Amino acid sequence: SQELEQSPQSLIVxxxxxxxxxxxxxxxxxxxxxxxxxxxxxxxxxxxxxKGGEEKSxxxxxxxxxxxxxxxxLHITASQPSHAGIYLCGADGNRDDKIIFGxxxxxxxxx
Amino acid sequence: EAxxxxxxxxxxxxxxxxxxxxxxxxxxxxxxxxxxxDPGLGLRQIYYSMNVEVTDKGDVPEGYKVSRKEKRNxxxxxxxxxxxxxxxxxxASSPGTALEQYFGPGTRLTVT
Numbered sequence: 001s002q003e004l005e006q007s008p009q010s011l012i013v014x015x016x017x018x019x020x021x022x023x024x025x026x027x028x029x030x031x032x033x034x035x036x037x038x039x040x041x042x043x044x045x046x047x048x049x050x051k052g053g054e055e056k057s058x059x060x061x062x063x064x065x066x067x068x069x070x071x072x073x074l075h076i077t078a079s080q081p082s083h084a085g086i087y088l089c090g091a092d093g094n095r096d097d098k099i100i101f102g103x104x105x106x107x108x109x110x111x
Numbered sequence: 112e113a114x115x116x117x118x119x120x121x122x123x124x125x126x127x128x129x130x131x132x133x134x135x136x137x138x139x140x141x142x143x144x145x146x147x148x149d150p151g152l153g154l155r156q157i158y159y160s161m162n163v164e165v166t167d168k169g170d171v172p173e174g175y176k177v178s179r180k181e182k183r184n185x186x187x188x189x190x191x192x193x194x195x196x197x198x199x200x201x202x203a204s205s206p207g208t209a210l211e212q213y214f215g216p217g218t219r220l221t222v223t
Contacts, residue, residue: 042214097208098169103153
């Protein structure tokens with residue numbers, strides 16, 4: 001079955017620094033989603049990527065999907081305290097309608 | 112306001128006592144789903160529904176039941192809860208697969 005592996009599991013960065021979170025799939029991705037979760041709360045959709053080589057940006061967050069559609073990265077530029085939370089990547093299952101998620105990356109921003 | 116609501120938000124119960132967690136969305140979405148989130152295991156799909164009267168198992172369906180009699184509602188039923196079902200549960204909906212999901216605020220369930 002398809003699995004999504006996120007790295008790192010946890011990340012602590014100084015405010016203002018850049019950071020990258022990775023999401024790697026064991027199989028070709030048909031749709032890759034990035035969500036943000038504040039601790040104990042629901043998930044908020046950030047971006048969706050579907051095409052190999054696709055890149056999308058929203059404010060200071062940029063997500064990319066590699067050409068082979070097996071790896072995605074989420075990059076935050078000039079991090080702020082509001083970026084703190086858990087970032088999860090999700091994907092559509094292979095040829096079914098299941099949805100799977102990575103285990104998440106906990107991001108802490110130091111003032 | 113477009114939203115997914117879940118009730119209750121917090122629930123403490125005892126082993127074996129049947130319970131239902133309700134989920135409702137007001138966006139006329141066809142796809143609805145239930146997840147549980149556990150430390151170290153991440154978010155895992157329990158059941159999903161493509162439309163009314165169409166439900167399918169996710170990755171961890173054991174011990175759960177669902178129904179989709181109306182488009183807006185997708186209740187999660189635990190017939191005989193056990194302590195290993197203590198978790199944070201999320202309901203989500205989307206217009207279809209391969210599209211953005213809208214998540215509810217979560218239900219924190221403790222089974223003693």
